Amino acid sequence: MSNVLKAIKGMNDILPGSVPRKDKLPDSALWQWFETTVRSVLGRYGYQYLLTPIVESTALFVRGLGEVTDIVEKEMYSFTDSMNGDQLTLRPEATAGIVRAMVEHNALYNGPLRLWTLGPMFRHERPQKGRYRQFNQLDVEALGFAGPDVDAELILMVRSLWRELGLVEGQHVRLELNSLGQPAERQAHRAALIAYFEAHADQLDEDARRRLHSNPLRILDTKNPAMQALVEGAPQLMDFLGPETLAHFDGVRAVLDAAGLAYRVNPRLVRGMDYYNLTVFEWVTDQLGSQGTVCGGGRYDGLFEQLGGKPAPAVGFGLGIERLLLLIQELGLPVPDSAPAAYAVIGDAAALPQAMLALESLRAAGVAVQMHAGGGSMKSQFKKADASGARYALVFGADELAQGMVALKPLRDAAATQTLKPLADVAGWAHELRKP
Known part of the structure; x- marks a missing residue:
């Protein structure tokens, strides 16, 4: 028998879209x-x-x-x-x-x-x-x-x-x-409703009989299909x-x-x-x-x-x-893309200080950037970059860093080419990542 605690029935978790779930609740x-x-x-x-x-x-x-x-x-x-x-x-x-x-x-x-x-x-x-x-x-x-x-x-x-x-x-x-x-108008309508439903008491369900004298207006809101014709024939408030x-x-x-x-x-x-x-x-x-x-x-x-x-x-x-x-x-209406503009691929731990400094500058310039964490091969990192939905990969490789550069690789446009961007002037090219 499982001892995993679960949410109370009818009370749901709202999770990121990256978390798999069986229901169709909005992410x-x-x-x-x-x-x-x-x-x-x-x-x-x-x-x-x-x-x-x-x-x-x-x-x-x-x-x-x-x-x-x-x-x-x-x-x-x-x-x-x-x-x-x-x-x-x-x-x-x-x-x-x-x-x-x-x-x-x-x-x-x-x-x-x-x-x-x-x-x-x-x-x-x-x-x-x-x-x-x-x-x-x-x-x-x-x-x-x-x-x-x-x-x-x-x-x-x-x-x-x-x-x-x-x-x-x-x-x-x-x-x-x-x-x-207004209240006086509803009172007159209420009296007419009571008289009407009393004349058809044999057609009322249990809820309607209970509310007949306490709140007959609620009878008009019944969801019981068997009472719809009766309700349609009731006196209308508009006439009062x-x-x-x-x-x-x-x-x-x-x-x-x-x-x-x-x-x-x-x-x-x-x-x-x-x-x-x-x-x-x-x-x-x-x-x-x-x-x-x-x-x-x-x-x-x-x-x-x-x-x-x-x-x-x-x-x-x-x-x-x-x-x-x-x-x-x-x-199926279109909704804005919540993916980051770029995903940072980091070659090795030695590149981390320069990479994080550049990423902070991009974020300060209003660019959403997700950094890869936990290491891994370049191939596995590119798979994560693609799965993130980002439009670009920022590649902090040893060769690029030796030139004071970072590679900007398009992920969604096969015809676009990879370019190098100077780490000394992140603010100067940050706007390119903000383009739709």
């Missing part, structure tokens, strides 16, 4: 590329980075997400702190923790904020393709802004991210949009929305229309947390089977007050990173 180079792209896009929109704890009070999520939600009822990793008996939970999503931080630090005192974070979330559910028990999420929030302009800005910002990543809206991903209205709510929704749509962004109004789109109001949206794909949502969010104007703070409007979204990177892999 760490793809993650780095994604994170770099995110920082660039969000920075252009004026969003600032923050970090919040992975562990929070269980009460934060019960109060913030709603007691009668799948996350709180079934999926949270909660435990009792053995030191003081506090009830704690590994965060299942990021928004509640960010709002808690804003309330605790009175962060909106000087005005609205645009924020983002990125990191692991935890939900105890059945692992499947693109859905894990520890998953990573990009979370973006615009806090203190009440108008539909910022709702639309967030959606357009996601489109900008898609384009940077090579995804085409309408082809690889598509936008669905809805309005959940007042003029102000419709004006807000029309304001969002007007910006998206002007920007040429196609979308579908989906009256059954409700999202999985109770804190949403007004605009909600999802970016979905047909490329990942049943796990079609890659990004979703909306407005949650009541959450600040719900968590003990002063009332403040807010809107945001979450993006599942594993699912998105799997989509990029499924589509």
Whole structure:
């Protein structure tokens, strides 16, 4: 019997592409590329980075997400702190923790904020393709802004991210949009839903019967195929929305229309947390089977007050990173090459001091260079150089060093010839290695 310890089911290692593995999880180079792209896009929109704890009070999520939600009822990793008996939970999503931080630090005192974070979330559910028990999420929030302009800005910002990543809206991903209205409008809709589902009680599954009076809106989000026809016939929230709510929704749509962004109004789109109001949206794909949502969010104007703070409007979204990177892999989209520009082949130990000095100069000039370590024949080193994906080999042989030179050997262009470069002027030729 093996005594090798393994990762917990549904919690995965993100490894370099050079490490062989049986699954098809994205390698760490793809993650780095994604994170770099995110920082660039969000920075252009004026969003600032923050970090919040992975562990929070269980009460934060019960109060913030709603007691009668799948996350709180079934999926949270909660435990009792053995030191003081506090009830704690590994965060299942990021928004509640960010709002808690804003309330605790009175962060909106000087005005609205645009924020983002990125990191692991935890939900105890059945692992499947693109859905894990520890998953990573990009979370973006615009806090203190009440108008539909910022709702639309967030959606357009996601489109900008898609384009940077090579995804085409309408082809690889598509936008669905809805309005959940305000509390009084939802209450009227809620009463109509209860009456409707009570009249069809014999068609409700166990989850729906349990939620009928506590949270009937969640029934609309059922994944049970046997209930889809019943749900399709239920009263629609859109019929209960007042003029102000419709004006807000029309304001969002007007910006998206002007920007040429196609979308579908989906009256059954409700999202999985109770804190949403007004605009909600999802970016979905047909490329990942049943796990079609890659990004979703909306407005949650009541959450600040719900968590003990002063009332403040807010809107945001979450993006599942594993699912998105799997989509990029499924589509075979081109991603930047993470290989070094050059691989240093070192003839013998006597060449090491000069070689390392030259390599440090190249790195200081912005060139990615991988040095061979551990000795070995020139033939074996060239094999490693080729396997690294580098465009060039830097050959520090005895003959080259005697002339104060290093040989620059192209590895990807058979027609190109090897040249000698002076070690005394590394900065003068470093730019040649940076060329694509």
